Amino acid sequence: MKSARIISYFFVGLIIGTAGMYIYHRDRALNREIEALKQQVASVRQPVSQEASLGNGSDTGYGFNPAALPPSDIETSRQTAITRAISRTADAVVGINVTQVREVVARSPFYNDPFFRTFSFGLPQRVFRQKVENLGSGFLISQDGYIVTNEHVVRGAIEIVVTTTSGQRFNARIVGTDPLLDVALLKIETYDLPYIEWGNSDQTVIGEWVIAIGNPYGLFAVNDKPSVTVGVISALHRDFDRNEDGRIYSDMIQTDASINRGNSGGPLVNAQGQAIGMNTMIFTEGGGSLGIGFAMPASRIRSLIDELLMGGVKRNYWIGIVATDLNRMMAISLGLESTEGAVVSQVEPQSPSDKAGIEPADVILEINGKSIANARAARALLSNTDLRVGDSLSFKIFRDDRILDINITLEELPERSE
Numbered sequence: 001m002k003s004a005r006i007i008s009y010f011f012v013g014l015i016i017g018t019a020g021m022y023i024y025h026r027d028r029a030l031n032r033e034i035e036a037l038k039q040q041v042a043s044v045r046q047p048v049s050q051e052a053s054l055g056n057g058s059d060t061g062y063g064f065n066p067a068a069l070p071p072s073d074i075e076t077s078r079q080t081a082i083t084r085a086i087s088r089t090a091d092a093v094v095g096i097n098v099t100q101v102r103e104v105v106a107r108s109p110f111y112n113d114p115f116f117r118t119f120s121f122g123l124p125q126r127v128f129r130q131k132v133e134n135l136g137s138g139f140l141i142s143q144d145g146y147i148v149t150n151e152h153v154v155r156g157a158i159e160i161v162v163t164t165t166s167g168q169r170f171n172a173r174i175v176g177t178d179p180l181l182d183v184a185l186l187k188i189e190t191y192d193l194p195y196i197e198w199g200n201s202d203q204t205v206i207g208e209w210v211i212a213i214g215n216p217y218g219l220f221a222v223n224d225k226p227s228v229t230v231g232v233i234s235a236l237h238r239d240f241d242r243n244e245d246g247r248i249y250s251d252m253i254q255t256d257a258s259i260n261r262g263n264s265g266g267p268l269v270n271a272q273g274q275a276i277g278m279n280t281m282i283f284t285e286g287g288g289s290l291g292i293g294f295a296m297p298a299s300r301i302r303s304l305i306d307e308l309l310m311g312g313v314k315r316n317y318w319i320g321i322v323a324t325d326l327n328r329m330m331a332i333s334l335g336l337e338s339t340e341g342a343v344v345s346q347v348e349p350q351s352p353s354d355k356a357g358i359e360p361a362d363v364i365l366e367i368n369g370k371s372i373a374n375a376r377a378a379r380a381l382l383s384n385t386d387l388r389v390g391d392s393l394s395f396k397i398f399r400d401d402r403i404l405d406i407n408i409t410l411e412e413l414p415e416r417s418e
Contacts, residue, residue: 081271085211086228088273089139091165091194093213093266095220096149096172096186098134099159131158137214137226137266138162138186139275140195141305145170145188148301149265150280151177152245154184162188167224176308180315181386182247182280183301184265185308196267199274201297204253206233212257212279212293214266226266231257231291238294241384248386252294253277259293268295277301314389317410319382320351321358325374334363335401341365342375356408359399366396 136153140146147162154160160172170188177184212229219227235254242248255268259279268277277295307313323342331339341363347354364372368385372378387393389412397404 082209082211082230085269085271085273086213089196089211089267089269089275090213090226090228092140092196093165093215093226094138094140094147095163095215095218095224095226096136096138096147096153096265097161097163098136098154098157100132100134100156101158135215135218135262136264137220137262137279139213139265139267139278140193141198141275142195143191143193145190145193146175147172147186147188148278148305149184149186150278151179151182151184152247153265154186155179160186162186163220163224164193165224165226176312178304178308178313179246180248180313181296181300181304182249183278183296183304183308185305196269196275197273198298198302199270199272199276201253201276201299204233204236204270204276204297206236208233209271210255210257210276211269211271212255212259212263212266212295213269214259214263214279216260216262218262220262229258231255234292239384241380248384249281249294249296250384250386251297251300252280253297255293255295256291257293258291263293314412315387316413317387317389317391318351318413319353319393319408319410320348321353322346323364323375323378325376326363334361334398336363336398340371340373341398342372342378352408352411356395356406358395358397358406358408361399363398364395365398365403366394368394 134153134157136149138147138149138153141148154174154177157174160174162170162172164170168190170190172186172188175185175187210231210233212231213226216227232255233253234256238249238252238254240249240252253268253276257268259282263279264281266279267275268279270276276298278298278301279293279295281294283292304313322345324345326334326336326339326341326343328339330343331337334343344358344360344362344364347358347360364378366372367378367381370381372381387410389410391410393408393410395406395408397406
C-alpha cells in the first residue's frame, strides 16, 4: 500500500511539474511578443512625435498629427478624378445673360365679368412688347468662340452677353438654332479660349459619376465662376412627347446631379472631363432640383451643330399621305381580323409616299417598327419623332392579304404655286 501511494504521489507531482513548465514557457513567449510589439509601436510613433513637436504641438492622441504631413502629400490626397475633371472644364463654362422681348397681354379688370363682357362695357385687351432679362449657361466647344446652349435660353433675344471665368464679357451672335430639339449655337469674336472636348455619350453607363456645371440662379455674376454639382447617371434613353412649347426631348440622359434654374445649357461632364451631354430640363414642384434632371446626349448635339453651321436644320418635309381609322366593316372588307391600324384614304401625286408605292386602301400596321393602333397614333408618332428632309421612314403595310415593307424618303415640301 505504501509503495502504491508513493507511485501515485510521483505521477501527481509529474503532472503538476509539467503544467508548471508549460505555463512558464508560455508566459515567457508571450512576454517576448509583447516586448517586440512595444518596440515596433515606439519606432512608428517616434518620427511622428518628433515632427509634431516642430509644428504647433497639437497631437490627436493616436500618435498621428495631420499637420505634420508635407503640404504636397495633403494636396495629392485631395485630388480625385472628379476634381481633376472640374479643373479641366470649369473655365470653358460661361454665363449667358439675355435681354428678350416678350408680348404681354393686358386685359380689362372687367374682362371676366359676364355683364360687362355682354354689353361691351369692358375695355379691349391690349398687347404690348416688354423687355425681360433671362439667364442661362453655356460652354465653349472650340478655341475660336463657338458656344452651345439651349434654344429656350436665347429665344427672342435682342441682346446676348457672355461672361467667361476670366471676367471678360462679350456680345454674342446666334449662328443657328433648332427650337424642336432646344439647341442653339452662339459665337463670340475672340480666340485662344479654353473649351470642352466631346465625349461619347453612346458609351455612358448607368451609375457612372457625372458633373453638372453652370450658372444656377445667376450666381456666376458674383465672382465669374460656375457652380458644380456631382451625381451619377440615373437612367438612359428617356423619351418625352412634344411639350406645350413644341419641343421634343428624346433619348435623354437622366442624372441626380442637381440642376437648377440657370443651369440650362451647361455641360454634363464625365470623370474624364468630357462633355457627354447638355443640361436641359428638370422635374420640379417648386422650381428647385428634386434630383431628377435630364441632359441632351452629346451625340445628338454634335450632329445638329454640323447642320446649324451649314445653314440650319431642314424640317419642312412632307409625306403626302392622308389616313383614317379602320372600322369593323372596313377591316372585314379588306380581309383583316382586327381594326388595329390606319387605312390610307388619299395619296398626293408625286409625293414621297406616291414615289415609294403607297396606295389608297393600304393599311398601315407599323411605322419605324412601332405598332399603329389608329390614325391618331400614327400622327402622334410622327409628331414626336425628330424628322428632317432626307430621313427615311419604314412602313409595314397590309395590302391584298400580303404584308409589305415600304420605305419612304422625306422630301422638302414644294412651294405652292399661286
